[in-house]
Amino acid sequence: MSAHTTTPSPSARSATRVQNRTAQRSLMRRFLARPEVGAMIGAIAVYAFFWTVAPSFRAVDSLSTVLYQASTLGLMALPVGLLMIGGEFDLSAGVAVITSSLTASMFAYQLSMNVWMGVIAALLVSLAVGFFNGYVLVKTKLPSFLVTLGSFLMLQGLNLAITKIFTGNVATNDISDMQGFNSAKAVFASDITIVGISMKVTVLWWLLFVAIATWVLLRAKFGNWVFAVGGQNESARAVGVPVSVTKIVLFMLVGLGAWFVGMHQLFEYNTVQSGEGIGNELLYIVAAVIGGCLLTGGYGSAIGPAFGAFIFGMVTQGIVFAGWNPDWFKFFLGVMLLGAMLLNTWVRRQASRR
């Protein structure tokens, strides 16, 4: 056994090594290493910009409008962002919102039931759509781009066709006089006043969900798994992470988000246009990417997409407040996207420089 190497003597090594090696990275660098920092700096810059050019943007009421706009996008950008950290896309997210509100509206109206029954039916359908996406993905191992492109087209067709079968029209009937409507509206679409500022209840829901998601992502087992399946799928599986379950749950969370936003739209407008929602899935992805979620997965945060949605809301409303032609909106959005990407990449490079 003379050729065998000897065992290192751990005690001798550890005695000489420098203690406290975890505490050395400076606070500034750790802050810059967070994925959402780029979006935060961007949000401050956009806010300052519109504050300067549009005096009416400075009013408190304007802020609540911006926040409302941001919340309806942010409620979906959040689960889409989580899914993106988990390494997948969901192109069906936009039309899934409409599927959700159509289901609730028609289920309650056609069966003349309490609208809450429709809300529950919509929840089940939305979760089922998410489950379908996730299940097909993990079983076929096809790219999520293709799987969800398929479900995007299917849902789009179903939305139109089924609505026409039941209502003979492309929109659903008004459900505002039905039983349970008022309590449902209070939950999903009411106006509330906090310290004298009136705002939509969705803003509070949004902030609450972002807080919960942040906690789960950074402090819970599931969050660890999300980063792992997005960062290196096979490695995660090899060390015992339930990869399939994690991905399916992420898709179902997008379904949950679609349900919530769908319910908000239904109880805000009382009827639903069956052809809407197309194109929104890209806005969700844009918000998540501006918020620092890596397109290839494994990196990002829950608060990042919130900043992304906030920037989106500011640009939408800021253009109006500044009195500019809203036709320019998409152009600005594209500029924002590219700018955010450059900023994020730059910040990340600064943070990882040693």
Added chain:
Amino acid sequence: MTVNETTVADTKPIIELHNVGKLYGNVRALGEVDLAVKPGQVTCVLGDNGAGKSTLIKIISGLHQHTQGEYRVDGEPVRFSTPREALDMGIATVYQDLAVVPLMPVWRNFFLGSELTRGLWPLRRLDIEKMKKIVDEELCAMGIELDDLEQPIGTLSGGQRQSVAIARAVYFGARVLILDEPTAALGVKQSGVVLKYIAAARDKGLGVIFITHNPHHAYMVGDHFAVLRLGAMELSADRRQVSLEELTNHMAGGGELAALKHELAQVRGVDVEELPEEADLSL
């Protein structure tokens, strides 16, 4: 030929393979392999690319299932459907790609899939302090020094990552440690470091399966050598039955080269003097 068991007849093998084979459709990736892994021993599996080394460890580690033969752990026949099941029986694998997530911090990688938590659901949360402390201690015990446990594991050197992965397997109670080409991408010095950890794991009483295509590395730490060729076991011998030279010849495709020696001799510029005769290779 069966595995020679005279040297360590007193220790019972943890893992035994009998005639284990694997078919991918019509393709035979592995056929009729016998192997025994005993605690406190390093079993080296050698072979060229495509020899079936990876298939073999994937079967042992539970990523794939064998299609013929018997795979026994502690004498009981098993058939793992996930790596988790193999892990639960103490069979841990350190893969070529190390099964780490490059963008995640060192400590999160260390505990990935086996996170420590505290508190009750729904407030059950990662016990970050405790995990960091354990990682710090474990890495330290292996003599690995890192500046910062928060740094993404992708920023570590190959040898460091390898060592972290070995430390992780040892910490999680592995009885059998499967190392898939741990020295393949490393320089001489870093390979030495990894070989040290292999020896350290063996001295802790683990059964180590060391997959490599470098007979020199294998001979430095190995107790038993198995050479695979084209999916079949070409050699299975204990350390005292085989010399480094023989091992190298088997490994380097010596058998095939010897058969080609005659033909090669007619080609100008090919030196065949050093190639062994076919007769020298049979054991």
